[in-house]
Amino acid sequence: MNGNEFPMMLTANDLQAMGFRRAMVYKILNSADVPVVKIGNRKFIQRDKFFKWLDSKEVQTDAET
Template structure:
């Protein structure tokens, strides 16, 4: 996967995907996903984020 191409990531990201993208631990990714400004999608107990929403959110943070 080419890390420079946003479209190479899945359309819906998991905590594992986020941890790989940001090079943080999986628990840290879950902690990040709990922020009130994070574009989280809850599906029962599952936590997901749309790829484009995540990268948009990330670009506004940095």
């Protein structure tokens, strides 16, 4: 998934459209290790940085080793 079908700046609604539940979206947006851009009261994530962050969260399972 490269995410090019999503806008350059992702909103909470965009993350929900990807399949994340609302509670998880706000947990992500409020996490200290996520590169969030805050404009007023709204939070955005640059698309490319979000997918890079998401890739960094991938965990190897015993079946994959």
